[in-house]
Amino acid sequence: MTTTNIHNLTRSTDDVVIVGGGLAGLFCALKLAPRPVTLISAAPLGQGASSAWAQGGIAAAVAEGDGPEAHAADTIAVGGGIVDKAVALGIAREASQRINDLLAYGVPFDRDLEGRLAVGREAAHSARRIVHVRGDGAGAAIIAALSDAVRRTPSIRLIEGFVAEALATEDGAVTGLQLREAGNFLARPTMIASRAVVLATGGIGHLYAVTTNPAEASGSGLAIAARAGAVIADPEFVQFHPTAIMAGRDPAPLATEALRGEGATLINGNGQRFMAAQHPLAELAPRDIVARGVFAEIAAGRGAFLDARDALGARFAGKFPTVHASCIATGLDPATQPIPIAPAAHYHMGGIAVDDRGRSSIDGLWAGGEVSSTGAHGANRLASNSLLEAVVYAARIADDIAGGAIPSPTRLPDVVVTPRGGAPDAAAIKRLRTMMSAHVGVIRDSKGLEEAMRSFAALEREATSVVVRNMATTALLVAASAWTRCESRGAHFRADHPTDVPELAQRTMTTLAAAREVADSLIEHPMPRIAQSMIA
Structure with missing residues (x-):
């Protein structure tokens, strides 16, 4: 090298x-x-x-x-x-x-x-x-x-x-x-x-206020491909890890799923296990189901915790040293105390x-x-x-x-976006991340998604920073596709459409132009219309 x-x-x-x-x-x-x-x-x-x-x-x-x-x-x-x-x-x-x-x-x-x-x-x-x-x-x-x-x-x-x-x-x-x-x-x-x-x-992940991802995971690659005209697939499907450690850190430390594989359980603030009532596999159910179960306990004011005291106890530090170190850094001993958790944006x-x-x-x-x-x-x-x-x-x-020949470049291309970038607006980024968590997060609905699209479309048009514009571009793609999919499927859960629709069991194939069309229709029409190019 x-x-x-x-x-x-x-x-x-x-x-x-x-x-x-x-x-x-x-x-x-x-x-x-x-x-x-x-x-x-x-x-x-x-x-x-x-x-x-x-x-x-x-x-x-x-x-x-x-x-x-x-x-x-x-x-x-x-x-x-x-x-x-x-x-x-x-x-x-x-x-x-x-x-x-x-x-x-x-x-x-x-x-x-x-x-x-x-x-x-x-x-x-x-x-x-x-x-x-x-x-x-x-x-x-x-x-x-x-x-x-x-x-x-x-x-x-x-x-x-x-x-x-x-x-x-x-x-x-x-x-x-x-x-x-x-x-x-x-x-x-x-x-x-x-x-x-x-x-x-x-x-x-860093488009969300709570995430396990590093700051570099802000959707820039997706945005630059979309701006160049690339087809984007399934942007509405964002997986939320159900057991991020709530320690006031950004990104949030992750409590690996392997802990539950070793027998750790999920309990609420009353000490009650809650996943057995949600799915036959309880703590080992698919991530979307576990994330919604954790989210519901937190929303109900009971809190959610990962309890490894009986399953691991004193073996915790040797078996899971990374998680152990994250807990100890927050003043928590996972061998003797339940770990406070919440769902966090984890994988796209x-x-x-x-x-x-x-x-x-x-x-x-x-x-x-x-x-x-x-x-x-x-x-x-x-x-x-x-x-x-x-x-x-x-x-x-x-x-x-x-296996194939690639032609040599013939000339240096022209600058694609503004030659002078502006410093990212920290307040705008905070609003975007908060909006994504509130309206394009674990549980979504039409009203929230429409508010998010309006915000992201305006930010994409008006941002002077390339960083912020690219974040807004990707956020708009996710929100527009989430609004278009009027059902609940996998990690995409719509409170106003809580069941799956068999006819929609297909992948989304869309473009930035289609997402902008949906957002623009919020201004032009009382009820947004689905862009034809967003229908797979």
């Missing part, structure tokens, strides 16, 4: 340009070696990626008696009827190979006494198939190992401290990327000409629509990881499938790029 000063970068490059230093970006860069790659990371390598914070692990049918077909069946069962079954099975079948890749890159997955990969069970899995690292440290260990591998790879050129804020396109194809120094909002942008761009920029099932090779609707633009939508998760992601999807599609993208 070589670290490049942006000012010394050749602005036209035959390199594949990868945006994002999380799991998908790092893995794709390594799989492309020895082909030249320019890897752009807003934060120092290994930081600022949601995948580095993942505690659960990677789902893979590697244990005796388990198989890809069973893994795919579990994925489909929790996906709200819109999982692409072929995609789910394909990912499950590639899991073992990708785990072996990660082992080769130095990831120290836990092993049992006989030296086999140790596997745990998480919510809605029918078998123990989650591979971990030191219980709850999988994400950090994987990112550390891949970062080291990237640093040892001479074909990868790293640019740190720059954010992508726009895509340049011509005749429906990518021609380049606009970057700006992270945090230096008055700096002039830098343009890179490239005919091959991979977006691996992560999710949208929607994203840039991609095919089975990771290709978007724009020529020369691929997307992998949480910024993409493959159809694997449907309306509700199965626990620990996200890291698996990221490595599977990162490898497929690398294979797809390696």
Whole structure:
């Protein structure tokens, strides 16, 4: 790996340009070696990626008696009827190979006494198939190992401290990327000409007031693709992790689902378990059901807590050191005290629509990881499938790029958005995040979604900061699709449409133009109308 000063970068490059230093970006860069790659990371390598914070692990049918077909069946069962079954099975079948890749890159997955990969069970899995690292440290260990591998790879050129804020396109194809120094909002942008761009920029969690995601997960990748005309899939489906630790921190620390897999229970302030009345699997029910159960207890004033005293007790620190440290930092001992929790924005099932090779609707633009939508998760992601999807599609993208000729850039593209960025308005960002949590969160309804759309549409038009405009763009896409889907399905719950509608058991395919059409209709018509282009 070589670290490049942006000012010394050749602005036209035959390199594949990868945006994002999380799991998908790092893995794709390594799989492309020895082909030249320019890897752009807003934060120092290994930081600022949601995948580095993942505690659960990677789902893979590697244990005796388990198989890809069973893994795919579990994925489909929790996906709200819109999982692409072929995609789910394909990912499950590639899991073992990708785990072996990660082992080769130095990831120290836990092993049992006989030296086999140790596997745990998480919510809605029918078998123990989650591979971990030191219980709850999988994400950090994987990112550390891949970062080291990237640093040892001479074909990868790293640019740190720059954010992508726009895509340049011509005749429906990518021609380049606009970057700006992270945090230096008055700096002039830098343009890179490239005919091959991979977006691996992560999710949208930081659009919400309560989230487990880092600040970098603000939906920028989704926004720049949408602004360039890319088709966006399933943006309304946002998964809320039911057990974020309420300690007054932003982002909120996560209490991994694996705790419930080990027997921890959910109780209210009266000490009563409440999930058994909600679902036969109780604490191990699908995440959307558990999140709504927790939300209801909090809304009723009883509070919600994760109780691991009987299941783990004194073993807590050794079994789940990351969660233990987060609790101790807040003055709480989880071995002897219940942990106060609340649902938090955690994972986006929607994203840039991609095919089975990771290709978007724009020529020369691929997307992998949480910024993409493959159809694997449907309306509700199965626990620990996200890291698996990221490595599977990162490898497929690398294979797809390696197998085809990419034309060299002909010229440096023009600046796409304002050459002078404004500093983000902190008050506007706070309003947006509060609005997303209040009206586009765990429970939604028409009135709240309409208020949110009006706010986001106005902010997108009027924002002087590219950062704020991109946040508003993604927020508008989520809200407009949530308003359009007049039913409850998976992680999308409408209080005014609380049941699923069989005729709507299909994925959403939309564009930014369609979302704007819905928002504009709020002004033009007393009752908003569904944009025809938002109907799948």
